[in-house]
Amino acid sequence: MARPVIPDLELWPIGNCQISALIDRQGGIVWSCIPRVDGDPVFCALMNGEERDRGTWRIDLVGQVSATQEYIRNTPILLTRLEAEDGSAVEVLDFCPRHEGKGRMYRPVAIGRIVRPVAGSPRIRMVLTPMRDYGAAPAETTRGTNHIRYLLGPETLRLTTDAPVGYILEGRPFRIEQDLHFFLGPDEPFDGPLRGEVRRMEQATSGYWQRWVRGLATPFEWQAEVIRCAITLKLCQHEETGAIVAALTTSIPEAPHSQRNWDYRYCWIRDSYYTVQALNRLGALDVLEKYLAYLRNIVDAAKGGQIQPLYSVMGDAELHETAAPALAGYRGMGPVRIGNAAYLQVQHDCYGQIVLPTVQGFIDQRLLRMADERDFASLEEVGEMAFAMHDQPDAGLWEFRTRKEVHTYSAVMGWAACDRLAMAADWLGKPERADMWRARAEAIRARIESAAWVENGEHYGASFESGYLDASLLQMIELRFLAPDNPRFLATFAAIEKQLRRGDFMLRYAAEDDFGMPETAFNVCTFWLIEALHLVGRSDEARGLFATMLSHRTASGLLSEDLDYVTGELWGNFPQTYSLVGVINCAGLLSKPWRDVR
Structure with missing residues (x-):
C-alpha cells in the first residue's frame, strides 16, 4: 500500500x-x-x-x-x-x-x-x-x-x-x-547503555501515565473515550509554566481554502478555563494546580489592568502574526501562520474565565496550595475589570477581527465573575465583600435581561446591538445564569436549533463574518447542543447525537476543531482542546451512574 x-x-x-x-x-x-x-x-x-x-x-x-x-x-x-x-x-x-x-x-x-x-x-x-x-x-x-x-x-x-x-x-x-x-x-552524550536505557524510559513512561489515569474519576460509560481525551488534554499543558495550549498545530484551515488558518499553539484564557473545568470533573487536580500558578503570574503582570485573550506558554504578551513562506500549508492551503493577532483584541469574557477556576483555590481542600487573602485581593482586581467591562464592546469569543459589539456571552461571563467572587467571599468569611459582589452580579443580570432580549424574535441575541444568534448562548445554563427550564432559555434554544443546527451538527453562528459565511460545524458547539438537549429532557436524542460525534473521531480517538456537516470530514487545528472537553463533559452528563451498574 x-x-x-x-x-x-x-x-x-x-x-x-x-x-x-x-x-x-x-x-x-x-x-x-x-x-x-x-x-x-x-x-x-x-x-x-x-x-x-x-x-x-x-x-x-x-x-x-x-x-x-x-x-x-x-x-x-x-x-x-x-x-x-x-x-x-x-x-x-x-x-x-x-x-x-x-x-x-x-x-x-x-x-x-x-x-x-x-x-x-x-x-x-x-x-x-x-x-x-x-x-x-x-x-x-x-x-x-x-x-x-x-x-x-x-x-x-x-x-x-x-x-x-x-x-x-x-x-x-x-x-x-x-x-x-x-x-x-x-x-549531549547519551547516558548509559542505549538499549537498556531506552527500554527503561519507555517502561517508566508507561507506568507514569497508567498511574495518572488510575486517579481519574471516569464515568461508567465511555471510559476509554474519556481517558484518551484526558491524556491528550494533559499533553496540551506546558508543564514548565502551567499554560495550556488550544491545539498542538497551526494553520490547519477551518474549511478548504478558507484562509481561516490560525496558530493555536498558545494559551487562550477561555480554552484553558474549559480544559481545567473538564479535567477537574475527572479529578485531575495536577493540571488545575499548575494552571492556577500560570494565571497568578498573568494577573500579577497585568497589575489590575486589561487581560489579553491569549498569551504564549511562557506568558509573553506579544504574539505578532506572520507567515512562513517556505511552507505550502496543509494540503497546500496556506498560509502557515506564526503568532496570532488576536492577542491585540479586547475580549471581556476572559475576566470571568480567570475568576471561575481560581475560586476553586479558596475552597478545594485537596489542593497542595490553597489560595489566601492576597490571592483574593488580586482576584477582586480581575472582578473589578469584569464589572467595568460587562457592557462594553469587544471582539467576542469568536474573535471577530473587523467589528466590535457588546457580546452577550462576555456579559454573562462578567456576571459569573461577580457571582463566584461573592461565593468566595462568603467562604472566606467576608460578608460585606460578598454583598457587594452579589449586588454587582444582580446589576449585570438586569442589564443582560433588558439589553440582550430580542422582543420581536423572543430570544436572547448574541449581542446587545443586534438580534442574530450564536451557539454560545447555550452556555447560559452551564454558567448557572439560567435554569434549563427557564422560559427565556427554552425560547432561545428553539431559535438556535432552527437557525444554527445542521442535521446532527451545530454552527457557531450563521451570519457572515470577516471571511464570509461559515462553512463547517464547530465541534464544541455540537457538544453544547448535546448538553442542552439532555438538560431540557431530550436525553435519548442527546445520546444519539453523542454517538454520532464519537463516530467522527480519528482512529486515535480524538477530534479537531471543525467538521464538514455534509461530508463528515474533520478540519481545523488538531487535537482541539475544546472538542475533547466536549467529549468528557457529555460523557459525564449522559452516562448512567456507577451506583446503577448491575
Whole structure:
C-alpha cells in the first residue's frame, strides 16, 4: 500500500508536557516543534503540501502493504505495525519520555523510538529530515560512530542509535535483524547503555501515565473515550509554566481554502478555563494546580489592568502574526501562520474565565496550595475589570477581527465573575465583600435581561446591538445564569436549533463574518447542543447525537476543531482542546451512574 500523498487528520499525538509530536497513519512523525509546542516545527511535513520527504521521520518498510496502530493502554505511547507483501513485518514503538527521576519529573526535549522485526526478514529505509526556520532549510548534520547531530540554528538535536548511521544519512534500505533503538534529544552524550536505557524510559513512561489515569474519576460509560481525551488534554499543558495550549498545530484551515488558518499553539484564557473545568470533573487536580500558578503570574503582570485573550506558554504578551513562506500549508492551503493577532483584541469574557477556576483555590481542600487573602485581593482586581467591562464592546469569543459589539456571552461571563467572587467571599468569611459582589452580579443580570432580549424574535441575541444568534448562548445554563427550564432559555434554544443546527451538527453562528459565511460545524458547539438537549429532557436524542460525534473521531480517538456537516470530514487545528472537553463533559452528563451498574 503506497503512502498517502495528501495529508489528513488521522494523526496520533505523543508527548510529555514539554514537547509533542503527531504521527500519521503510516507511522511517520509529520509535526513536532522544538524546544516546545510553539517553537520551530523541526518536523513539518504536515504543512509541507506534497513535499512529504522534507520535515519528517519515517520508517519505510520495503514492500509495505498495510499499517495498523494503537496506543499502549492508558498511555500516549504509540505502537505501529507495518506489514509487507512478502509477510515480513516490523513494529515501531514511539514515545516522549516522562517519568520520575532524581526527585523531579524527567521530561526532556526528546523522542524515543524502538523498531522491532516481528515477522520474516523485513527491510526498512529511514527518512529522517528535520528542517529549520519553519521549513526554510534542512538541518545541517555531523556524524559520529553511533550518533548524528542535527544543527537547527539555536537548537541542536542529537540522534543516538544502535542502527547503522550511514544507512540513516543516505536513506539506504537495509535489513533489520534485531531491535533497533533511537533517541533524538539534547545535544549531549547519551547516558548509559542505549538499549537498556531506552527500554527503561519507555517502561517508566508507561507506568507514569497508567498511574495518572488510575486517579481519574471516569464515568461508567465511555471510559476509554474519556481517558484518551484526558491524556491528550494533559499533553496540551506546558508543564514548565502551567499554560495550556488550544491545539498542538497551526494553520490547519477551518474549511478548504478558507484562509481561516490560525496558530493555536498558545494559551487562550477561555480554552484553558474549559480544559481545567473538564479535567477537574475527572479529578485531575495536577493540571488545575499548575494552571492556577500560570494565571497568578498573568494577573500579577497585568497589575489590575486589561487581560489579553491569549498569551504564549511562557506568558509573553506579544504574539505578532506572520507567515512562513517556505511552507505550502496543509494540503497546500496556506498560509502557515506564526503568532496570532488576536492577542491585540479586547475580549471581556476572559475576566470571568480567570475568576471561575481560581475560586476553586479558596475552597478545594485537596489542593497542595490553597489560595489566601492576597490571592483574593488580586482576584477582586480581575472582578473589578469584569464589572467595568460587562457592557462594553469587544471582539467576542469568536474573535471577530473587523467589528466590535457588546457580546452577550462576555456579559454573562462578567456576571459569573461577580457571582463566584461573592461565593468566595462568603467562604472566606467576608460578608460585606460578598454583598457587594452579589449586588454587582444582580446589576449585570438586569442589564443582560433588558439589553440582550430580542422582543420581536423572543430570544436572547448574541449581542446587545443586534438580534442574530450564536451557539454560545447555550452556555447560559452551564454558567448557572439560567435554569434549563427557564422560559427565556427554552425560547432561545428553539431559535438556535432552527437557525444554527445542521442535521446532527451545530454552527457557531450563521451570519457572515470577516471571511464570509461559515462553512463547517464547530465541534464544541455540537457538544453544547448535546448538553442542552439532555438538560431540557431530550436525553435519548442527546445520546444519539453523542454517538454520532464519537463516530467522527480519528482512529486515535480524538477530534479537531471543525467538521464538514455534509461530508463528515474533520478540519481545523488538531487535537482541539475544546472538542475533547466536549467529549468528557457529555460523557459525564449522559452516562448512567456507577451506583446503577448491575
